[in-house]
Amino acid sequence: MQILRLAIVFISALAIQGTQALSAGTAPGLAAGTTGGGNANPVYPTSLAELKNYLKDSQPRVVILKTTFNFRGSEGTTTETGCRPKCNRDCLTKNNGYKGQDVILQSGGMANTGGCVEGTSVQVTYGLAATKNPLVATSNKTLRGVGTSGVIKGKGLWIQGDNVIIQNVHITQLNPHLIWGGDAGKYAVFQENLSTLQFDSGP
Structure with missing residues (x-):
């Protein structure tokens, strides 16, 4: 189950390859004007802890995913x-x-x-990683995957703020065998080429 808050725009887009992953498309409609992390220097998390910290801190961030972040089993x-x-x-x-x-x-x-x-x-x-403590993305963040490498397994995403861009990210394996096994909650956000597979199918 996905909790939809305010305006959410889904865009069909080609996969972004290589350095193209560093540039965002233009958000249309109610998402127009969304800048995410803007011109902040890109950061490249290499651990689960770094990804968590980059998304939830108070700084504008452009967070680039170049690998799979597997939270399954990380919290028991x-x-x-x-x-x-x-x-x-x-x-x-x-x-x-x-x-x-x-x-x-x-x-x-x-x-x-x-x-x-x-x-x-x-x-x-x-x-527990998928049910109790979702990844929190605060305001003024861009989360972008490179090619097909931007994968988050076993943990959902909660947008706790506004002016957030999510592009080319695959979120999967949130206890898919159970209803209420894991969700993603989103406030106003521009999402492009976002794949959210194998969530629970809560009503």
């Missing part, structure tokens, strides 16, 4: 009682190789958790 896992909705039980009963998603229980338990329709209790195991 947990096993707890979750929910298996009727739709997943029906899917498993068919025994055709397909599996649905179980559900991480939210505050209020099974009766108050979206997606837990006619649910039964089941143990669920998931990575």
Whole structure:
């Protein structure tokens, strides 16, 4: 599930290659005038900690991703009682190789958790990096991948501010086997060629 706040513009674009990844396109419509990190000198994080710090600090930043940042397992896992909705039980009963998603229980338990329709209790195991502490990007940031190398695995992205540009970034593997396994929340932001695959499919 993606929480959409204010205006979000999705642009279909060709993959940006090589040094072209250092230049942003022009944001149209309600995103017009978005400058992100502007003319700040590009920074190239090489560790999970550096990526976190560059995105959340108070400085305008142009953050360039040239590799895969794999947060899976970086903050541990947990096993707890979750929910298996009727739709997943029906899917498993068919025994055709397909599996649905179980559900991480939210505050209020099974009766108050979206997606837990006619649910039964089941143990669920998931990575905490995707559920508890998303990457936070503050105002005046540009996050841009080089070619196909800008990949973030196992952690979502929360835009906590405005004037943010995200380009050519692939976000994946946020506990895709579970509903409420990981989300990306976005305020007003210009997104170009952004791939967000294998999130949970929360209602």
